[in-house]
Amino acid sequence: MTATPPSATPPSGATDALVVDRLSKSFGATRVLDEVSFSVEPGRFLVLLGPSGSGKTTLLRCLAGIERPDGGSIRLGARTLAEGRTHLPPDRRELAMVFQDYALWPHMSAAENVAYALKRRRPTKHQSATQVAAALERVGLGGHAERYPHQLSGGQQQRVALARALVARPGLLLFDEPLSNLDADLRERLRVEIAALTRESGATVVYITHDQAEAFALADTVGVLEQGRLVQLAAPEEVYQRPASPFVARFTGLAGELDGQADGASHAGRVMCATAAGSLVATAMGEHGDGAPVHVLLRPAAVTIAEDSGEAADASHGLSGTVADTAYRGRGYDHVVELADGSRLTGVFDRRACPRGARVRVTLDPDGCFAYPASSSRPTGAGQDAAPLSDRTPVEVP
Amino acid sequence: MTDTMLTPGPRTAAGADQASPAGPPRPGRLLQPRVAGALRLLPWGLFAAVLLLPVAGFLLVAVSPRLFDQGDAWFTWAPFQQVLSGWTAHALLDSLAVGAGAALLATAVALALAWLTERTTLAGQGLWRLLLWALLLAPSYLESLGWTWLVEPQGVLDRLLGQDPVWLRSVVFGPAGVIWVLATRGVPFAYLAVTALLRGLGREFEDAARTHGGGRLATARVVLPMLAPALWAAFATVFAESISDYGVAATLASQGNFPLLTGAMEQSISTFPADFPLASAMGWLLLALVGLALLAQRRSLRGRSYQVLSGRTRPARRARLGAVRQTAALVGVGGFFLAAAGVPAFGAAAASLLPSGGKVSAASLSLANFRHVLGSGEMMSALGYSARLAAITACAAVVLGAVAGRALARQGGGRAGRLLDLLLLAAIALPSVLLASGYIFTYNLPFASSLGIDLYGTTTLLVLGYLAGALPSAARLLSGPLGQVSDSLLWAARIHGRRPAAAWAGAVLPLVAGSLVWTWLIAFCGTLLELPVSQLLAPPGQEPLSVAITRQLQGYDLGAGAAMTVVVVAGALVLIGLVLGALRLFLPTARRLEALA
Numbered sequence: 002m003t004a005t006p007p008s009a010t011p012p013s014g015a016t017d018a019l020v021v022d023r024l025s026k027s028f029g030a031t032r033v034l035d036e037v038s039f040s041v042e043p044g045r046f047l048v049l050l051g052p053s054g055s056g057k058t059t060l061l062r063c064l065a066g067i068e069r070p071d072g073g074s075i076r077l078g079a080r081t082l083a084e085g086r087t088h089l090p091p092d093r094r095e096l097a098m099v100f101q102d103y104a105l106w107p108h109m110s111a112a113e114n115v116a117y118a119l120k121r122r123r124p125t126k127h128q129s130a131t132q133v134a135a136a137l138e139r140v141g142l143g144g145h146a147e148r149y150p151h152q153l154s155g156g157q158q159q160r161v162a163l164a165r166a167l168v169a170r171p172g173l174l175l176f177d178e179p180l181s182n183l184d185a186d187l188r189e190r191l192r193v194e195i196a197a198l199t200r201e202s203g204a205t206v207v208y209i210t211h212d213q214a215e216a217f218a219l220a221d222t223v224g225v226l227e228q229g230r231l232v233q234l235a236a237p238e239e240v241y242q243r244p245a246s247p248f249v250a251r252f253t254g255l256a257g258e259l260d261g262q263a264d265g266a267s268h269a270g271r272v273m274c275a276t277a278a279g280s281l282v283a284t285a286m287g288e289h290g291d292g293a294p295v296h297v298l299l300r301p302a303a304v305t306i307a308e309d310s311g312e313a314a315d316a317s318h319g320l321s322g323t324v325a326d327t328a329y330r331g332r333g334y335d336h337v338v339e340l341a342d343g344s345r346l347t348g349v350f351d352r353r354a355c356p357r358g359a360r361v362r363v364t365l366d367p368d369g370c371f372a373y374p375a376s377s378s379r380p381t382g383a384g385q386d387a388a389p390l391s392d393r394t395p396v397e398v399p
Numbered sequence: 400m401t402d403t404m405l406t407p408g409p410r411t412a413a414g415a416d417q418a419s420p421a422g423p424p425r426p427g428r429l430l431q432p433r434v435a436g437a438l439r440l441l442p443w444g445l446f447a448a449v450l451l452l453p454v455a456g457f458l459l460v461a462v463s464p465r466l467f468d469q470g471d472a473w474f475t476w477a478p479f480q481q482v483l484s485g486w487t488a489h490a491l492l493d494s495l496a497v498g499a500g501a502a503l504l505a506t507a508v509a510l511a512l513a514w515l516t517e518r519t520t521l522a523g524q525g526l527w528r529l530l531l532w533a534l535l536l537a538p539s540y541l542e543s544l545g546w547t548w549l550v551e552p553q554g555v556l557d558r559l560l561g562q563d564p565v566w567l568r569s570v571v572f573g574p575a576g577v578i579w580v581l582a583t584r585g586v587p588f589a590y591l592a593v594t595a596l597l598r599g600l601g602r603e604f605e606d607a608a609r610t611h612g613g614g615r616l617a618t619a620r621v622v623l624p625m626l627a628p629a630l631w632a633a634f635a636t637v638f639a640e641s642i643s644d645y646g647v648a649a650t651l652a653s654q655g656n657f658p659l660l661t662g663a664m665e666q667s668i669s670t671f672p673a674d675f676p677l678a679s680a681m682g683w684l685l686l687a688l689v690g691l692a693l694l695a696q697r698r699s700l701r702g703r704s705y706q707v708l709s710g711r712t713r714p715a716r717r718a719r720l721g722a723v724r725q726t727a728a729l730v731g732v733g734g735f736f737l738a739a740a741g742v743p744a745f746g747a748a749a750a751s752l753l754p755s756g757g758k759v760s761a762a763s764l765s766l767a768n769f770r771h772v773l774g775s776g777e778m779m780s781a782l783g784y785s786a787r788l789a790a791i792t793a794c795a796a797v798v799l800g801a802v803a804g805r806a807l808a809r810q811g812g813g814r815a816g817r818l819l820d821l822l823l824l825a826a827i828a829l830p831s832v833l834l835a836s837g838y839i840f841t842y843n844l845p846f847a848s849s850l851g852i853d854l855y856g857t858t859t860l861l862v863l864g865y866l867a868g869a870l871p872s873a874a875r876l877l878s879g880p881l882g883q884v885s886d887s888l889l890w891a892a893r894i895h896g897r898r899p900a901a902a903w904a905g906a907v908l909p910l911v912a913g914s915l916v917w918t919w920l921i922a923f924c925g926t927l928l929e930l931p932v933s934q935l936l937a938p939p940g941q942e943p944l945s946v947a948i949t950r951q952l953q954g955y956d957l958g959a960g961a962a963m964t965v966v967v968v969a970g971a972l973v974l975i976g977l978v979l980g981a982l983r984l985f986l987p988t989a990r991r992l993e994a995l996a
Contacts, residue, residue, distance in 0.1 A: 067890050091893040092902070098894045104887035108909045117905070121896030165895070175894075 016043040016172050016203055017078025019064075024073035026059055033059045035229040036073065041222070046199065046206045048216040051226030052252065057209040060226070061177055064207060065098055066091035077173055092121075096173040097166035101181055103158045105150040111137060111161045112146035118165045136164040139198065156187045163195065167202055174199060176208040180215060192218060213253045217241065225249045244286075247298055247373050256301040257346040260375065263289040272372050277342035279320040283370035294375035301348040303369020306338060309360040319364040322346070324355045338363060443803070447822050450867040454829060454837035456844075458686070461679035467844060469675050478680035487677070490658035491684060497574060497659065498642035498688070501581035505637040506630055508582065508735060509589030517597045519718045521728050530736045535587035536921070537740075538928045540646030540949060541964060542580050545743020546571050547650060548750035548961055555749040572655030580647050583739035585637030592636060596629035635696035639689040643830030645931035649949065660685055661832045661931070668836055668935065675840050682833045689830070747968075750961035768962035778947060778963050785933075785944035788858065789926035792865040796922040797915055799866075800873030801881060807874060808882025826871035835935035838864050856938050864932040869922040876921070880914035912986050920978060924971050 019041045026034040033056045041047045051057045062068040064075060066082065066089060074084035077096075082089045097118065105114050115133045124132065137146050140160040150158055159179060166174055179195070180188040196219055199206050210216050216223050217237040224234045225245075233245035244250035261276030267285035274283050274295050283297050309321060325345065326337040333352040338361060339345050346363065355361055456467070461478045464470030482491065515521045516528070549555045550568040557563045570576060604625065608618040648662035664681045667674040720728060752764045772778045807819055841847060842855040854860040884907055892902035933943035942950075944967060951960025 065890070065894055067893075090899075091890065092896050092898055094894070096894065098891070100887045100891060102885060102887055104885065104891035106888055106891070106906050106910075117892070118895035165891075169895070 016205055017080075018042050019173060019205055019207065020074075020076040021060075021064070022074045022076075024060065024063060024070050024075065026056075026063060026068060026070050033229050034063070034070070037226075037229070037231045038073075039224055039231060039234050041205050041207065043205055044200075044203050046196075046208065046219060046221045047224060048220035048222070049207065049209045049224045049226055050211070050213060050216040050252070051209075052211055054228075055226040056229040057211075057226050058177065061098075061175055061207065061209050064173075065096065065175055066094050094173075095171055096175060097169060097171040098175040098177065099159070099162045099166045099179045101178045103150070103162045103182075105158055105161055105165075107150050110147050110149055111142060111153065111164075114150070114161055115165045115168050119168045122169050132168055136168040137161070139167070140164045140194065155183055156191060159183065159191060160194070163191075163198065167198060167204075170202060171204060174202070174204045174206045176206065178210050179208075181210070181212070188215075195219065217253075225252060227252075241300075242368065244298075244371060247296065247371075250298045250300075250371055254301060254348075256299045256304050256348050257340075257344060258299070259297045259340075259342075259344060261295055261297060263291060263293045263295050263372070266291050267372075271367055274372050278322075278340035278344060281320065281365050281370060282367040283365075283372035284367055286371050286373045289372065289374065295372045296375045298371045298373070299346065299365065300369035300371075301350065303366040304338075304346055304349045305364045305366075306336060306349055306351055306355060306361040307364065308355065309362045319362045322361055322363050324357055324359045324361055327354050327357055329354070336361075443806075443819055443822065446799075449863065450870075451822070451826060451829075453841035454682075454834055456841040457675070457679055457833075457837035458682055459679075460675050460840065461683055464676045467675075467840075478676040479683070481677055482680045482684060486658055487660075487663050487681065490660050490663040491681075493574070493652075493658060494642045494660040494685075495688070497577050497581060498638045500574070500578040501585055501641040502634045502638035504578060504582035505585035505589045506593075506633045509586050509593050509633055510626070510630065512586070512732065512735070513590055513593040513597050515728050515732060517594055517717075519720050519728065520725075521720060521732070522725060523729070523732075527732060527736070530740060531587045531590055534583060534740060536924055537968075538646050538925075538930060538945070539580060539584045539644050540650045540930050540945070541747075541928065541968070542583065542739070542743045543647050543650035544948070544960070544964065545746035546576060546580070547654065547746070548957065549742065549746035551654075553957070555746055555753065558753060559749070572651055573657055576655070577647055577652050577657060577659070579738075580651060581641040581644060582637070583735075584644070585640055586735075586739070588636045588640060589633035592633040593626065593629045596626055600625060631696045635692040638692045642688050643685060643832070645830070645832045645934075649930065649934070661830065664832055664836060665931070665935065668839060675836075678836055679840075682830075682836060685830055685833060747961045747964050750957055751965045753958060768958035769966065772959050772962045772966060775959070777942075778959065781942045781944045781947035782963075782967065784941055785927050788862055788865060788943070789923045791862055792869055792926045793919045793922035795862075795866055796869040796873040797877075797919045800870055800877050800918060800922075801911075801915065803870070803874035804877030804879075805881045807878040823871040823874050826867060827875070829867075831868055831929070831931040832935070834867055835864055835932045839935055858938055858941065861932070861936045861938065861943070864936045865926045865929060868929065868932060869926055873918050873922055876918045877911075877914060880911050884910050909986060913982060916978060916982050920975055924975070927971065928967065 021040065022038050023036040024034055024038070025032070025036055035056075037056075037060060039047070049057045049060060059068060063070045063083065069088050070083055075082040076084075077094070080089075081087055082094055105111075106117070109117065112133050115136050116129050119129055119132055134143065134146065137143055140163050142157060142160050142164065145153060145157060150161070153161065159182075162179070176195070180191055183191060192215060195208075208216075208219060217240075220237050222234060223237050223240045225232050225240065225248075227246075227248050233240055233249050235243075235245075240249060241253055244253060259274075259276040259278055259281075261274045264273040264275045264280065266272075267289045270285055271282055272285040272289045272295070274281055274297050276297065281297065283295075289295060306322075306324075320340055322338040322340045324336050325339045328335045330350075333350055334354040335347075336349040336351065336355055337345055337347050338349050340363070349363075460467050460469050462476070463472070463474055464478075465473045482488065512527070512531075516524055521527075547554070550564050550571050551557075552563055552568075556567070600622065604622055605618055608621040613621060643661060645661045645665065648659035649665065651657075652659045653662055660681055664678045664685070667678040667681070751768050752766070754765060754767065803819065803823070806815070807823070838860055839855075842852065842860055847853075847855070854863070888906045888910075889902055892906035893899070897905060928945050929943075930945040930949065933945045934949075937943050937946055944963075948960050948963055948967075951957065951963070
């Protein structure tokens with residue numbers, strides 16, 4: 002990935018590396034965090050992505066000091082926040098957090114909410130007023146300082162929460178799904194503001210979300226959590242283009258899945274797969290011997306369709322299918338295509354509409370088709386999102 | 400990129416021999432949450448043992464008198480047979496009839512009142528709600544005393560009219576009077592149950608009935624059954640409250656020679672020698688009746704869903720009352736409150752102002768009774784004693800109630816939460832007279848003394864009795880507001896640099912201060928004038944206020960008792976006003992949030 006250059010304005014609070022080592026946490030018999038290890042360099046933006054129940058909220062609460070981990074350690078620069086019997090209380094960790102429900106104190110005005118967080122720096126009255134006004138101005142709420150939370154819209158409330166988190170210039174900023182309660186349009190605008198403001202502050206950021214589009218858009222690094230384990234930690238592009246496991250591939254958006262056998266051994270990272278829907282070339286995820294069962298996962302961006310001319314030459318490449326549904330998306334059309342074996346590909350985009358029932362040729366880009374050994378590729382979704390991961394809205398990375 | 404990346408994820412696969420500080424979970428770690436959970440419950444277990452176990456012991460004596468040296472039989476039904484015959488059977492039937500009558504009347508009045516205040520443009524809504532609160536807070540014996548002072552021989556009416564109101568007295572000192580007083584006490588409970596549902600019952604059900612051709616009457620017939628859960632709840636609550644009420648049994652009913660179960664219980668304990676097995680059997684019956692009422696309410700709703708609140712519910716439209724209907728409604732509602740609160744208040748005020756003897760004229764009205772009361776050491780010491788105990792009880796109830804209420808709100812679904820919920824519900828449903836009887840009995844047993852628990856006949860036991868009455872409702876009152884304060888508000892304060900106490904004081908206290916103060920006031924006023932526990936548990940040589948006031952009923956100093964009542968009620972009102980005023984002055988946010996809610 003392209004490394005984001007450090008901010009021009011260093012924060013007043015020291016920005017230190019966050020190092021999490023073998024962090025574990027159980028609730029009763031349920032292991033919620035299973036030896037999670039990662040580190041974030043100063044000023045970098047880490048997004049932890051995972052379905053509900055994957056342990057991301059618990060991980061964030063451990064970082065904040067709200068939960069006490071059972072094992073492992075958390076260090077921020079030279080300071081140990083948690084290790085063994087050491088458990089620094091939240092008020093001594095020198096961090097700030099934006100909560101999912103905003104957690105604005107309803108009896109305080111916007112300015113009072115922000116000033117409350119600044120008090121730890123023991124500013125003079127004048128300094129406090131100036132910095133609070135500047136923080137509110139920075140989030141576009143300069144004219145709303147005296148309003149109470151109930152007099153502000155959801156987006157404005159979240160901006161106050163953002164100003165409150167930034168005002169004391171903490172070394173570590175935590176975000177707990179801060180955009181999940183907002184509508185789509187507002188979410189996009191606030192996402193841009195969060196990205197700009199946090200990078201400007203220079204703080205190290207840990208942000209959790211279950212929205213892969215949000216994760217890819219914000220992160221320097223994305224960590225994917227599955228049932229309490231960190232299964233991939235990499236740049237967004239790498240997570241999308243080289244998903245470490247079928248789970249990661251599914252969670253970051255698929256058009257469909259096909260079962261088949263390797264037709265010949267894998268070579269130069271590619272493998273030929275024979276499936277009931279037809280033959281295709283896919284990126285080999287692991288070693289495949291000739292005839293070994295494979296499970297192929299297809300990114301929506303890897304699928305293109307063209308009308309089936311019915312000529313014999315056409316049958317030599319791609320798969321054939323029938324359009325089962327067409328949905329207008331403004332800049333083009335999303336199609337659901339039923340393949341010869343009855344399996345379906347969803348979210349297949351084309352600028353032109355193919356009518357329902359039309360015969361089409363499906364062309365696949367091998368870069369977006371991942372062939373995993375069949376044994377490793379079964380969904381492991383127990384206790385997680387009820388909807389199959391392949392039904393998630395696909396994202397497209399340009 | 401690799402610059403922020405360490406080897407991610409699970410390392411357990413790397414081999415079991417790898418040194419791991421987390422390692423496999425140690426047995427101690429697995430036990431920890433359970434032990435911690437048990438420790439959290441321990442104080443409540445202890446508390447339940449101190450407050451509720453005595454009642455269990457008392458209930459045991461009915462079936463096994465020998466166990467407590469109260470008879471020869473190890474196991475017997477005799478006390479129950481005794482209760483179900485003779486005058487106690489009469490008292491049981493009276494209680495049943497009076498309870499059912501009061502519940503029916505209160506439910507009907509509350510339904511009409513709720514409909515008028517929630518669904519019409521009735522004038523004076525704030526006043527009516529205030530009066531309902533007054534009815535809810537005033538102990539039942541005060542209303543009984545108001546009527547008594549009015550109709551008794553040489554009472555207010557007798558002396559004002561110059562004629563003994565024999566007919567009215569026979570009505571008041573009989574089933575009708577008892578039912579009326581209990582029903583008026585029950586109306587606020589029933590009103591709360593009905594309005595809660597009526598508010599949520601949106602306009603769409605009425606609209607649907609009207610658009611499908613229903614007239615006004617047909618629409619009412621469609622909507623009324625939807626109120627069934629609230630009506631059943633109202634009926635069951637008022638029934639349970641009425642049959643376990645002691646204030647009316649000790650005043651109106653006892654004077655009218657109309658025995659009620661709670662009065663009979665008190666009598667069998669107060670007479671010498673005390674007949675505990677008989678009182679215990681009556682306690683069983685009382686508890687069974689309360690339980691049956693609540694069970695009947697639950698069963699009546701089984702298999703039927705009455706969910707009427709949804710995201711699409713639209714606020715109901717208020718019917719506009721024309722001049723004639725408005726007047727009629729005001730006369731009806733005003734008449735009810737006049738009879739429920741105005742007449743007894745007039746009785747008390749007049750009795751306190753009338754001279755102790757001689758001819759009555761406007762000129763003869765005087766403040767002599769007030770001067771006498773305020774100058775009398777006996778009455779003032781009773782007031783001081785009760786005020787002290789009420790303050791202690793209210794403080795303890797608020798602190799413990801806040802902790803229990805918080806636990807209730809946090810662990811609502813869990814086993815601990817359900818257990819706590821059950822304990823509180825049991826304590827609320829427990830009639831005060833049964834509670835006090837249990838305390839008298841158990842803490843007087845020789846083994847209590849041998850265990851070093853010498854509480855019998857002490858002010859501590861009286862306070863414990865008060866607390867057992869006040870704590871459950873305080874916990875329930877506080878569990879709502881405390882449960883509404885999101886955890887994240889407190890954590891946000893901690894994360895932004897506040898220590899636990901400062902975080903709580905800054906982020907949570909201002910949000911719940913109003914509820915804490917209200918709960919304190921309710922506990923204080925309720926304890927200040929509490930009768931059954933005071934009557935049964937007052938230590939020798941100390942007379943709580945309610946006991947001193949009801950003693951005046953014996954007739955030898957009518958005016959002083961009435962004057963004392965007026966002084967105390969006025970004092971309580973002033974206190975409520977002062978405290979709420981101070982709250983608004985010093986914590987303006989509490990008021991703003993109240994308005995918001």
